[in-house]
Amino acid sequence: MTRQLTCIGCPMGCQLTATIENGVVTEVTGNTCKRGDDYARKECVAPMRTITGTVRMADGRVISVRTRTDVPKEKMFDVADAFNRARPKAPLHIGDVVIADVCGTGVDVVATANRE
Amino acid sequence: MKKVQLAIVGGGPAGLAAAIAAREAGLQDILIIERGEALGGILNQCIHAGFGLHTFGQELTGPEYAQRFIDRVEAMKIPYLLGTMVLDINENKVLTVTGRETGLIQIQAEAIVLAMGCRERPRGALNIPGTRPAGIYSAGTAQRLVNMEGYLPGKNVVILGSGDIGLIMARRMTLEGAKVHAVAEVMPYSGGLKRNIVQCLDDFNIPLLLSTTVVDIQGQGHIESVTLAQVDERRKPIPGTEQVIPCDTLLLSVGLLPENELSLSAGVALDGVTGGPVVGDDLATSVPGVFACGNVLHVHDLVDFVSEEAGRAGRSAAEYVLHRRSAGRTVALRGSSGVRYTVPQHIDADAMADTVTVRFRVGQPYRGAALCAWAGDKLIRRIPKRILTPGEMESFPIRKADIPADCDTITFTVEEAAQ
Numbered sequence: 087m088t089r090q091l092t093c094i095g096c097p098m099g100c101q102l103t104a105t106i107e108n109g110v111v112t113e114v115t116g117n118t119c120k121r122g123d124d125y126a127r128k129e130c131v132a133p134m135r136t137i138t139g140t141v142r143m144a145d146g147r148v149i150s151v152r153t154r155t156d157v158p159k160e161k162m163f164d165v166a167d168a169f170n171r172a173r174p175k176a177p178l179h180i181g182d183v184v185i186a187d188v189c190g191t192g193v194d195v196v197a198t199a200n201r202e
Numbered sequence: 203m204k205k206v207q208l209a210i211v212g213g214g215p216a217g218l219a220a221a222i223a224a225r226e227a228g229l230q231d232i233l234i235i236e237r238g239e240a241l242g243g244i245l246n247q248c249i250h251a252g253f254g255l256h257t258f259g260q261e262l263t264g265p266e267y268a269q270r271f272i273d274r275v276e277a278m279k280i281p282y283l284l285g286t287m288v289l290d291i292n293e294n295k296v297l298t299v300t301g302r303e304t305g306l307i308q309i310q311a312e313a314i315v316l317a318m319g320c321r322e323r324p325r326g327a328l329n330i331p332g333t334r335p336a337g338i339y340s341a342g343t344a345q346r347l348v349n350m351e352g353y354l355p356g357k358n359v360v361i362l363g364s365g366d367i368g369l370i371m372a373r374r375m376t377l378e379g380a381k382v383h384a385v386a387e388v389m390p391y392s393g394g395l396k397r398n399i400v401q402c403l404d405d406f407n408i409p410l411l412l413s414t415t416v417v418d419i420q421g422q423g424h425i426e427s428v429t430l431a432q433v434d435e436r437r438k439p440i441p442g443t444e445q446v447i448p449c450d451t452l453l454l455s456v457g458l459l460p461e462n463e464l465s466l467s468a469g470v471a472l473d474g475v476t477g478g479p480v481v482g483d484d485l486a487t488s489v490p491g492v493f494a495c496g497n498v499l500h501v502h503d504l505v506d507f508v509s510e511e512a513g514r515a516g517r518s519a520a521e522y523v524l525h526r527r528s529a530g531r532t533v534a535l536r537g538s539s540g541v542r543y544t545v546p547q548h549i550d551a552d553a554m555a556d557t558v559t560v561r562f563r564v565g566q567p568y569r570g571a572a573l574c575a576w577a578g579d580k581l582i583r584r585i586p587k588r589i590l591t592p593g594e595m596e597s598f599p600i601r602k603a604d605i606p607a608d609c610d611t612i613t614f615t616v617e618e619a620a621q
Contacts, residue, residue, distance in 0.1 A: 091400075092396065092399070092400050092404070093396075094396055094397040094400045094401065096396070096589070098396075098588055098589045099396040099399075118588065135401065135405070136251045136261065137377075138249050138250050138251055138263055139249070139374075139377060139378075140249065140348070140349055140352060142352055148349075148350060148351065148352040150249035150263060150265055150349060152249075152251060152263055159405070162377065162405075163377070166377040166378070180265075180266055180269055198249060198262075198263040198265050198266050199246075199265040199266075199269070200269065
């Protein structure tokens with residue numbers, strides 16, 4: 087099977103066609119450089135995203151958070167739900183873990199701002 | 203009257219980087235004046251990742267990027283005022299300032315860096331017909347409500363304009379449980395970054411309707427629906443293409459305007475295209491000792507470029523106070539044939555650094571084109587570009603050594619691909 091996608095490597099936005107056989111990308115066409123090839127191979131097999139959002143702290147304040155690294159794209163809404171359930175306590179600093187191993191991804195959610 | 207060697211108006215990314223650079227250049231007496239309750243400016247509400255790839259080689263969120271600069275300002279013990287607003291700057295560089303800590307005071311500055319940023323183009327500037335109900339927000343206002351106040355403005359959203367803030371908010375509100383029905387863009391192309399279209403719209407199956415605009419807004423107390431219509435090549439709505447979309451929220455992401463009321467009161471000359479001050483290669487405005495950087499100078503897409511530019515403004519301001527550079531031969535820079543403007547607008551061919559980065563935007567998308575710099579009819583540099591779009595600021599380095607001795611104007615143009 088083939089899949090169409092838009093490369094995000096640069097403003098060109100090449101329209102890529104990836105050929106996928108047995109879960110493996112066998113061919114990428116439409117790209118003008120290697121970045122398009124790399125992007126299509128990863129995006130078609132295991133798309134990943136860094137999820138950012140906010141968490142309401144126990145004292146009512148809002149703090150911004152992120153997944154420390156990218157997580158599987160299909161977990162986006164689960165991670166967003168986890169943000170809404172967390173009620174961390176102050177103080178929190180950039181990099182402090184707010185949710186450990188979010189949604190079984192093995193990735194921590196960390197604070198991206200300081201709240202004393 | 204309180205005196206200060208360098209007053210920096212605005213404690214966002216531009217003001218912070220300018221302050222750090224001025225201190226590193228040897229200036230001790232610096233004061234940052236910030237209207238908001240925290241340093242960091244707009245970065246505090248830009249909680250998505252993607253900042254700092256050029257500066258730090260990693261993708262930080264806005265607050266993380268800002269904190270790196272705030273930490274340096276704190277470590278350098280550079281004084282700053284929060285919740286304090288500059289009401290006026292006069293031609294003699296006297297700032298009239300009001301704030302809880304200061305009361306109403308005047309400050310005499312030897313040099314000033316303007317770093318006030320920009321604001322969003324409001325509904326009133328668009329002439330959208332219809333009623334005036336609640337539920338219509340600029341994208342940045344919605345961003346502040348969601349990301350800093352913790353409120354979701356609505357559940358059924360239409361976004362007008364495909365600028366990056368609108369795209370980012372489409373994703374943000376979707377992840378918070380809202381349904382974004384469409385992003386309408388009056389132009390036949392998006393003004394946002396390709397990456398944002400893919401990761402903020404395509405990821406969530408949000409339609410991007412090009413050559414489409416809002417032609418009516420319905421609802422009395424609160425917005426109930428909007429009418430979208432396709433537009434022709436002259437951006438006039440095409441009768442018969444209207445569709446009504448029920449919604450409780452309309453976000454406007456239709457452009458940013460440099461905020462230059464203080465620049466005007468100081469007598470600073472503005473550029474009609476950028477809406478920001480006219481500056482030289484040292485980012486000096488038309489008023490001696492007043493410098494400008496960041497989104498007040500021209501609207502940027504990448505904060506990394508703001509930090510770099512602001513560093514230059516801070517160094518120039520320090521140099522102005524400590525040992526003024528002698529003026530040399532002025533060469534005007536101008537855009538033509540597809541290049542809408544340049545920043546800086548002129549350079550000093552004698553005093554300039556060996557290489558000066560000239561930044562500008564093009565007026566429409568081009569493929570397979572080249573950017574050219576001309577001294578009269580002499581081509582001094584040509585840079586091939588696979589793609590040029592109005593949404594991406596271009597950087598064009600000009601080497602001092604390449605400027606002919608008899609040159610008084612350098613013109614930047616787009617050379618279109620042969621048909």
